[in-house]
Amino acid sequence: MPKKVNKTEKMKAIADVSITVFKTHGFHDTRMADIAQAAKIGKGTIYEYFKNKADILRYALNQYFHAFTLGAMQTMEDVTEPLEKLLSLIEFAFRHAAAWEDHCTVYVDYFGTARREQEFRIYLDGIYTDMEFILESIIKEGQQAGKFDMAFDSAAVAVLLVSLYEGVILYDVFKGKPGNRKIIRDAAVRLIARGLKSDRPEK
Amino acid sequence: MPKKVNKTEKMKAIADVSITVFKTHGFHDTRMADIAQAAKIGKGTIYEYFKNKADILRYALNQYFHAFTLGAMQTMEDVTEPLEKLLSLIEFAFRHAAAWEDHCTVYVDYFGTARREQEFRIYLDGIYTDMEFILESIIKEGQQAGKFDMAFDSAAVAVLLVSLYEGVILYDVFKGKPGNRKIIRDAAVRLIARGLKSDRPEK
Amino acid sequence: MPKKVNKTEKMKAIADVSITVFKTHGFHDTRMADIAQAAKIGKGTIYEYFKNKADILRYALNQYFHAFTLGAMQTMEDVTEPLEKLLSLIEFAFRHAAAWEDHCTVYVDYFGTARREQEFRIYLDGIYTDMEFILESIIKEGQQAGKFDMAFDSAAVAVLLVSLYEGVILYDVFKGKPGNRKIIRDAAVRLIARGLKSDRPEK
Amino acid sequence: MPKKVNKTEKMKAIADVSITVFKTHGFHDTRMADIAQAAKIGKGTIYEYFKNKADILRYALNQYFHAFTLGAMQTMEDVTEPLEKLLSLIEFAFRHAAAWEDHCTVYVDYFGTARREQEFRIYLDGIYTDMEFILESIIKEGQQAGKFDMAFDSAAVAVLLVSLYEGVILYDVFKGKPGNRKIIRDAAVRLIARGLKSDRPEK
DNA sequence: CATGAATGAGGATTCATTCAT
DNA sequence: TATGAATGAATCCTCATTCAT
Numbered sequence: 001m002p003k004k005v006n007k008t009e010k011m012k013a014i015a016d017v018s019i020t021v022f023k024t025h026g027f028h029d030t031r032m033a034d035i036a037q038a039a040k041i042g043k044g045t046i047y048e049y050f051k052n053k054a055d056i057l058r059y060a061l062n063q064y065f066h067a068f069t070l071g072a073m074q075t076m077e078d079v080t081e082p083l084e085k086l087l088s089l090i091e092f093a094f095r096h097a098a099a100w101e102d103h104c105t106v107y108v109d110y111f112g113t114a115r116r117e118q119e120f121r122i123y124l125d126g127i128y129t130d131m132e133f134i135l136e137s138i139i140k141e142g143q144q145a146g147k148f149d150m151a152f153d154s155a156a157v158a159v160l161l162v163s164l165y166e167g168v169i170l171y172d173v174f175k176g177k178p179g180n181r182k183i184i185r186d187a188a189v190r191l192i193a194r195g196l197k198s199d200r201p202e203k
Numbered sequence: 204m205p206k207k208v209n210k211t212e213k214m215k216a217i218a219d220v221s222i223t224v225f226k227t228h229g230f231h232d233t234r235m236a237d238i239a240q241a242a243k244i245g246k247g248t249i250y251e252y253f254k255n256k257a258d259i260l261r262y263a264l265n266q267y268f269h270a271f272t273l274g275a276m277q278t279m280e281d282v283t284e285p286l287e288k289l290l291s292l293i294e295f296a297f298r299h300a301a302a303w304e305d306h307c308t309v310y311v312d313y314f315g316t317a318r319r320e321q322e323f324r325i326y327l328d329g330i331y332t333d334m335e336f337i338l339e340s341i342i343k344e345g346q347q348a349g350k351f352d353m354a355f356d357s358a359a360v361a362v363l364l365v366s367l368y369e370g371v372i373l374y375d376v377f378k379g380k381p382g383n384r385k386i387i388r389d390a391a392v393r394l395i396a397r398g399l400k401s402d403r404p405e406k
Numbered sequence: 407m408p409k410k411v412n413k414t415e416k417m418k419a420i421a422d423v424s425i426t427v428f429k430t431h432g433f434h435d436t437r438m439a440d441i442a443q444a445a446k447i448g449k450g451t452i453y454e455y456f457k458n459k460a461d462i463l464r465y466a467l468n469q470y471f472h473a474f475t476l477g478a479m480q481t482m483e484d485v486t487e488p489l490e491k492l493l494s495l496i497e498f499a500f501r502h503a504a505a506w507e508d509h510c511t512v513y514v515d516y517f518g519t520a521r522r523e524q525e526f527r528i529y530l531d532g533i534y535t536d537m538e539f540i541l542e543s544i545i546k547e548g549q550q551a552g553k554f555d556m557a558f559d560s561a562a563v564a565v566l567l568v569s570l571y572e573g574v575i576l577y578d579v580f581k582g583k584p585g586n587r588k589i590i591r592d593a594a595v596r597l598i599a600r601g602l603k604s605d606r607p608e609k
Numbered sequence: 610m611p612k613k614v615n616k617t618e619k620m621k622a623i624a625d626v627s628i629t630v631f632k633t634h635g636f637h638d639t640r641m642a643d644i645a646q647a648a649k650i651g652k653g654t655i656y657e658y659f660k661n662k663a664d665i666l667r668y669a670l671n672q673y674f675h676a677f678t679l680g681a682m683q684t685m686e687d688v689t690e691p692l693e694k695l696l697s698l699i700e701f702a703f704r705h706a707a708a709w710e711d712h713c714t715v716y717v718d719y720f721g722t723a724r725r726e727q728e729f730r731i732y733l734d735g736i737y738t739d740m741e742f743i744l745e746s747i748i749k750e751g752q753q754a755g756k757f758d759m760a761f762d763s764a765a766v767a768v769l770l771v772s773l774y775e776g777v778i779l780y781d782v783f784k785g786k787p788g789n790r791k792i793i794r795d796a797a798v799r800l801i802a803r804g805l806k807s808d809r810p811e812k
Numbered sequence: 813c814a815t816g817a818a819t820g821a822g823g824a825t826t827c828a829t830t831c832a833t
Numbered sequence: 834t835a836t837g838a839a840t841g842a843a844t845c846c847t848c849a850t851t852c853a854t
Contacts, residue, residue, distance in 0.1 A: 026319055028231055032828060042836040047829070109315030115308075115377055116229055124377070149397065156383065156390035159374065163387075164363075167370020171362065174318055174327070180359065184366075187359035194352070195398030207854095208817065235845065245819040250846065432725055434637055438849060448815040453850070515721030521714075521783055522635055530783070555803070562789065562796035565780065569793075570769070573776020577768065580724055580733070586765065590772075593765035600758070601804030613833095614838065641824060651840040656825070 011049050014039050015060040022106040027057060027113070057110055058120065064103040065127050068096050072134070082142030083196070087189055089138070090161070094185050097169050108173045132158040139196070148196045157196070164188065214252045217242050218263040225309040230260060230316070260313055261323065267306040268330050271299050275337070285345030286399070290392055292341070293364070297388050300372050311376045335361040342399070351399045360399070367391065417455050420445050421466040428512040433463060433519070463516055464526065470509040471533050474502050478540070488548030489602070493595055495544070496567070500591050503575050514579045538564040545602070554602045563602070570594065620658045623648050624669040631715045636666060636722070666719055667729065673712040674736050677705050681743070691751030692805070696798055698747070699770070703794050706778050717782045741767040748805070757805045766805070773797065 017039040021030050032053060036043040050056045075092040079085040097104050114120040135158035142148035168184070220242040224233050235256060239246040253259045278295040282288040300307050317323040338361035345351035371387070423445040427436050438459060442449040456462045481498040485491040503510050520526040541564035548554035574590070626648040630639050641662060645652040659665045684701040688694040706713050723729040744767035751757035777793070 026316060028316075031826090036837090043828090044830080044836050045834085048834070053828075105318075109318070111373070111377070112312030112315060113229060113231075115312070121377075128377075149393075152393065153386050153390055156386045157394070159383075159387050160367075160371075160390050160394065163370035163374045164367045165370065166373050167366035167368065168363075170314070170369050170373060171366045174314070174324075174331075180362075183356050183359045184362050187356055187363050190355065191360070191363065191398035192394070193398075194400075195394035195396075197397075234843090239820095246845090247819050247821095247847080248817080251817070251819095255846080432722060434722075437847090442816090449849090450815050450851080451813080454813070459849075511724075515724070517779070517783070518718030518721060519635060519637075521718070527783075534783075558799065559792050559796055562792045563800070565789075565793050566773070566777075566796050566800065569776035569780040570773045571776065572779050573772035573774065574769075576720070576775050576779060577772040580720075580730075580737075586768075589762050589765045590768050593762055593769050596761065597766070597769065597804035598800070599804075600806075601800035601802075603803075640822090645841095652824090653826080653840050653842095654838080657838070657840095662824075 007049070011059060012063070014041070014046060014049055015056055015063065018056045019060050019102045019106050022057065022109065023102045027053075027106065027110050054117075057106070058123075060103060061107055061110070062123075064100050064107065067100065068093075069127075069130065071096055072131075076134075082138050082145055082147050083193060086135070086138050086142070086196075087193060089135075090165075090189060090192065091185075093165050094168075094181075097165075097172070098181070101172075104169050105173045108170055128162060131162050135161050142196070143198075146198055149198050152196065161192070210252065214262060215266070217244070217249060217252055218259055218266065221259045222263050222305045222309050225260065225312065226305045230256075230309065230312050257320075260309065263306060264310055264313070265326075267303050267310065270303065271296075272330070272333065274299055275334075279337075285341050285348055285350050286396060289338070289341050289345070289399075290396060292337075293368075293392060293395065294388075296368055297371075297384075300368075300375070301384070304375075307372050308376045311373055331365060334365050338364050345399070346401075349401055352401050355399065364395070413455070417465060418469070420447070420452060420455055421462055421469065424462045425466050425508045425512050428463065428515065429508045433459075433512065433516050460523075463512065464529075466509060467513055467516070468529075470506050470513065473506065474499075475533070475536065477502055478537075482540075488544050488551055488553050489599060492541070492544050492548070492602075493599060495541075496571075496595060496598065497591075499571055500574075500587075503571075503578070504587070507578075510575050511579045514576055534568060537568050541567050548602070549604075552604055555604050558602065567598070616658065620668060621672070623650070623655060623658055624665055624672065627665045628669050628711045628715050631666065631718065632711045636662075636715065636718050666715065669712060670716055670719070671732075673709050673716065676709065677702075678736070678739065680705055681740075685743075691747050691754055691756050692802060695744070695747050695751070695805075696802060698744075699774075699798060699801065700794075702774055703777075703790075706774075706781070707790070710781075713778050714782045717779055737771060740771050744770050751805065752807075755807055758807050761805065770801070 014035070018030075018035050021034050021038050025034065030053075032043055032046060035053075035056070036046055039046075046056070050059065071092055072089060075088055076085055079088050114124060132155070136154045139148060139152065139154035139157050143150050143152070143154065168188070172181070217238070221233075221238050224237050224241050228237060233256070235246050235249060238256075238259070239249055242249070249259070253262065274295055275292060278291055279288055282291055317327060335358070339357045342351060342355065342357035342360050346353050346355070346357065371391070375384070420441070424436075424441050427440050427444050431440065436459075438449050438452060441459075441462070442452055445452075452462070456465065477498055478495060481494055482491055485494055520530060538561070542560045545554060545558065545560035545563050549556050549558070549560065574594070578587070623644070627639075627644050630643050630647050634643065639662070641652050641655060644662075644665070645655055648655070655665070659668065680701055681698060684697055685694055688697055723733055741764070745763045748757060748761065748763035748766050752759050752761070752763065777797070781790070
């Protein structure tokens with residue numbers, strides 16, 4: 001039992017170090033030797049914990065997505081009002097991206113490759129589908145409650161929100177560390193809130 | 204005297220073929236031999252027209268961005284009303300992405316690498332800055348005309364729109380060929396139009 | 407007839423240009439394109455006059471050795487006294503090396519390769535043998551005339567003189583353009599003259 | 610823990626094998642695969658010990674020159690009389706060349722290239738300068754002691770002796786394995802001894 | 813004759829992965 | 834369990850040479 005814990009801890013340690021190295025050199029241009037050196041272990045030792053280089057990345061990104069899903073769930077737990085729920089979710093998403101900035105960067109780096117890898121594709125597709133499902137539910141809920149404009153295709157809006165989120169991450173990754181993040185996110189929240197809002201005056 | 208080739212045409216031909224190969228195999232996993240075979244020329248011939256593999260990609264993406272800029276300019280030429288201008292620009296952007304789908308895909312593939320390449324970074328940064336400048340101008344114009352909500356930070360909205368655009372492209376690239384593009388883009392146009400609209404009733 | 411003359415002239419022109427290019431870049435690192443460019447002709451044209459790159463070098467070095475042999479013969483024509491003949495030959499050799507400095511440099515560059523090329527080896531061996539034969543004859547002549555010390559093995563001295571000559575060329579090639587050439591050659595002449603001189607007082 | 614290798618020993622082993630391969634094929638025409646095969650190791654292993662092909666050569670020639678310098682020092686240690694010192698040095702140089710015959714051959718092969726390589730040039734220049742300095746000192750010493758003819762420029766004689774040495778090596782390399790080495794070297798020693806000798810009868 | 817576009821054989825080098833210790 | 838020495842598959846790119854024009 002304690003050995004198992006050690007193993008998991010070491011995997012996490014290696015994966016964390018790897019992410020910072022991937023961020024600097026890019027996934028493809030990172031050598032196993034770079035990781036070993038950064039993690040202060042032997043090259044061979046990496047293979048005791050991971051099948052290969054891609055496996056490290058998969059593990060690290062899995063942690064990133066897992067934390068996202070978990071956080072999103074917790075965020076929504078105590079909120080019932082649709083708009084509030086949506087906006088708090090968006091707030092969380094942005095906070096999560098900021099907290100996992102290195103993982104975001106590496107995720108973008110790997111995205112082009114992931115696209116063509118069956119296994120990862122399915123995994124990522126699941127994440128996206130889940131996010132869209134939750135968003136779509138909230139939109140529908142809001143529309144039924146007369147809070148959101150009925151003319152919107154709820155599924156389309158869900159896709160849109162996911163896309164916007166990915167786009168903002170992409171933008172940040174490209175720009176490096178931006179200072180105006182807050183303003184941009186405020187604008188996003190405002191645009192979405194106003195855009196979705198039902199015209200019918202709420203009584 | 205040996206046969207005189209049109210260097211530009213041949214570059215374009217090689218670049219076009221390369222893009223389809225890059226799309227299938229990914230930039231990194233595409234071998235020069237793959238390109239040569241697809242272009243039905245010898246491996247060495249590629250090097251008569253391009254310095255190296257990255258050079259082909261740069262050339263192809265440059266064409267893609269160049270066409271975008273050109274098209275965007277033409278789109279705005281005859282439109283004066285801010286909202287109409289914004290929406291027609293968005294329409295154009297989506298049409299452009301659809302028309303240059305292969306380039307979009309490869310662009311996403313290369314984005315992670317581009318991020319770390321000084322030369323390409325500067326180039327791409329210029330494109331982004333231009334797009335943001337145009338969008339910001341339109342937003343400001345609309346705000347001054349009382350059409351757009353004054354509370355928005357125009358620069359932030361510009362960044363947001365660019366991000367949304369990139370995000371939608373990313374989403375499409377990941378999903379492959381989607382059928383519901385139109386619905387999503389309609390939702391986008393609607394969301395933006397409603398979100399930006401001024402509350403002051405226009406008389 | 408005139409065409410033949412033109413052909414020879416053009417070969418000489420190409421070979422001369424090639425030597426300066428070889429001197430700068432080295433034989434191996436000189437590209438046919440470099441030669442073509444320097445000679446202001448097309449790459450393909452070189453092959454109208456020479457079988458390949460090595461052929462150009464062979465032609466150029468042949469000219470160099472041919473001029474040497476010719477010059478050596480002329481030098482000895484009017485001299486009968488052995489020591490005088492030997493020294494004037496040495497003087498000539500040094501003058502020749504200075505006049506054909508570029509060829510000397512390239513010759514040294516190519517020597518390592520020549521060593522392993524049967525054809526060139528035989529050719530060069532012939533040159534050496536001829537030089538040694540002439541020198542040996544002079545030594546013997548001088549010994550019979552009581553001018554040179556009898557204890558010397560004439561053949562060995564001949565080899566020694568050839569070696570010294572090659573060594574001085576090598577030294578100059580390595581050093582680049584030296585200013586103290588004259589002093590060194592004077593020392594050489596003095597050393598050889600004193601070293602060979604018979605002890606028997608000449609009456 | 611993996612097996613601990615003696616890096617220096619392995620470098621020496623690879624370099625030694627390389628020299629014999631270089632001698633046969635020439636530096637340029639030797640493939641890394643040839644060396645690997647001859648050394649009975651994998652191609653990649655070579656790169657664990659040397660940066661590249663030229664690096665192997667540099668290492669090997671460095672050993673050759675190092676041994677020369679060391680040997681020359683030891684040779685002169687117990688000799689005080691100038692002529693004796695000079696001749697024993699010459700004897701040593703010839704012995705060294707014979708003992709390191711393979712290295713000599715490869716050295717000649719590489720000389721043309723070395724000429725154009727800044728790093729190696731500086732290194733080689735240092736060796737030459739050292740040799741010349743030592744020789745010049747001996748000549749001067751001999752002249753002051755009245756043993757050597759005063760008319761000689763000591764620096765010029767030093768250059769001459771170095772050149773003669775290089776020339777004899779060159780000659781041997783070209784000829785392959787000669788049998789008359791001894792005779793030639795005796796002639797050299799005799800020529801130099803007689804040539805330098807002071808005319809003033811020693812009392 | 814002259815040319816330069818096209819070619820592909822050839823080779824140095826890299827690096828993920830293995831496995832003996 | 835940890836290691837790093839050893840490996841060779843894999844690939845970019847060069848450039849002498851050819852030959853259609």
